[in-house]
Amino acid sequence: MYNIKTASIDITYRCNLRCKHCFNFSGVPRKQEMTDEELRNLAKDLSKLNIDSICLCGGETLYRYELVCEISSIIKKNSPQTLVNIVTNGILLTKEKAMRLKSSGIHMVQISLDGFTDESYDAVRQSNGCLSKVFEGIINAKESGLEVSIATLPHKKSLNEFEKIIDYCHDNALYELRAQPLMPLGRGKENYMELALSSEEYEELKNIFKKKDFELKNKSSRTEINWGDPVDHxxxxxxxxxxxxxxxxxxxxxxxxxxxxxxxxxxxxxxxxxxxxxxxxxxxxxxxxxxxxxxxxxxxxxxxxxxxxxxxxxxxxxxxxxxxxxxxxx
Ligand code: SF4
Structure with a gap:
């Protein structure tokens, strides 16, 4: 038997946004996606493999919110030690939904925050002023007892906001800030020149992270700063x-x-x-x-x-x- 450690399932490619960096072109599903029944059966099969963690990704996972709760319950019932996490842009994450996610066994919600002001957030997410909803979603998740990981894509307009973003994560006792570079894939390829940081800007970002990491450790903060490089994969x-x-x-x-x-x-x-x-x-x-x-x-x-x-x-x-x-x- 193989020791499969993690699994990710894209629940849907439907999405309420059309982000400029989206590597899988979410917002425009191309063909028939897995049905509810197929996803339930997949959850049953996965729960027999003793997997450490399963991530439900997208697209916007909350477009299939009821099913996400069901999948999580199936996995947790058959394999209580498996951590079930979801990825969302947070816009649809009401208090009620966050509480249901928690009670269906979801451990962590990863919410994308690609800027700290409407200007920098919308520069990438093209959301037309949805940032306040994202902040609400983060607090709803936190108050419902879910672990919250903030995923962020550093880009030219958000570079000078990182100190504030990290302080925000610390002040709200969030689990982590996870940064990942822009990939030249999907819409990320189409917008690469506009958004990607130069090597000097990455160096600047590295120094900000180093400084803030030192500060967080001194404060015994529960927030971790992590850099997720897809090349490691x-x-x-x-x-x-x-x-x-x-x-x-x-x-x-x-x-x-x-x-x-x-x-x-x-x-x-x-x-x-x-x-x-x-x-x-x-x-x-x-x-x-x-x-x-x-x-x-x-x-x-x-x-x-x-x-x-x-x-x-x-x-x-x-x-x-x-x-x-x-x-x-x-
Ligand atoms: S990056 Fe996330 S929120 Fe943006 S279009 Fe893709 S799936 Fe939707």
Whole structure:
């Protein structure tokens, strides 16, 4: 049995925003997403794998809010030790919804905060003044007893707001501030030049984080500052013997990573138990095409591949390698 540590499921690609950095083009679902019944069955199968944590992602997960609660309850009932987290932009997170999420067993809510003023937030999120709703959502989550992680994408207009953002997390005793660089994927590619920080600006940000981290430690703050570099994900895939995480898109396809358009298993054709029985987590890492695309990434810019090379991720169908991988002799 493999020790699958984490799983992420995209619940939907519908979204109330059209962020300029959205790597999966959320807001415009392309085809039929998994049905409620398929997602319930997937939750049952996942809960048999003894997974440490499962993240429900999107799109805007709260568009399928009732189902999110149901999925969490199924997982927690069958596998109480698994942490279930969700990602949301926070705009729809009312007090009532936050309390229901908590009572259905959700552990942590990751809420995106890409700026501290309407101007900087809307520069990326194109939300037309929704920032106050996000702050309300954060407080609703916190007051309902959910752990709150703030996800942020540093960009040119938010760079000088980081001291305030970190202080805000500390003042509200939030669990973490997690920053991730802009990726040249999806709408993030289209808007890369406008939004991405220069290397000097990243250096400046690093110094702000260092200074604030020191301050938070001195105050024994419960807020952690974390830097999530998606490139580490590629390095890890080069080092492991089998795939230790599951990435499942809203169409029911297991992908090698959310950043490459390869389907390694289609749950609409065969289930998760067969994925494990047929040793796909091992085989997938030696597939030549997958190896090629995993090993070429050393920096954020390398994550971009020219559109003519592979299907355009989240706009066209993934390359389905399921049967090829299944037949590999490993
Ligand atoms: S980044 Fe998040 S909130 Fe923005 S469009 Fe994508 S899924 Fe929606």
């Amino acid at each position: 590629y390095f890890m895939l080069q080092e492991v013997e089998y795939l230790p995480f599951l990435t499942i898109n809203a169409y029911g396809e297991i992908e090698i990573t959310p950043y490459l358009p390869f389907t390694i298993w289609d749950l609409k054709e065969e289930g998760l138990p067969e994925f494990i029985e047929k040793r796909i987590p091992e085989k997938v890492l030696v597939h030549p095409l997958i190896k090629k695309y995993i090993s070429r990434v050393y920096s954020i810019e390398d994550m971009y591949y020219p559109d003519k090379e592979l299907p355009r991720m989240y706009l066209e169908d993934n390359l389905n390698l399921m049967r090829e991988i299944e037949e590999m002799k490993v």
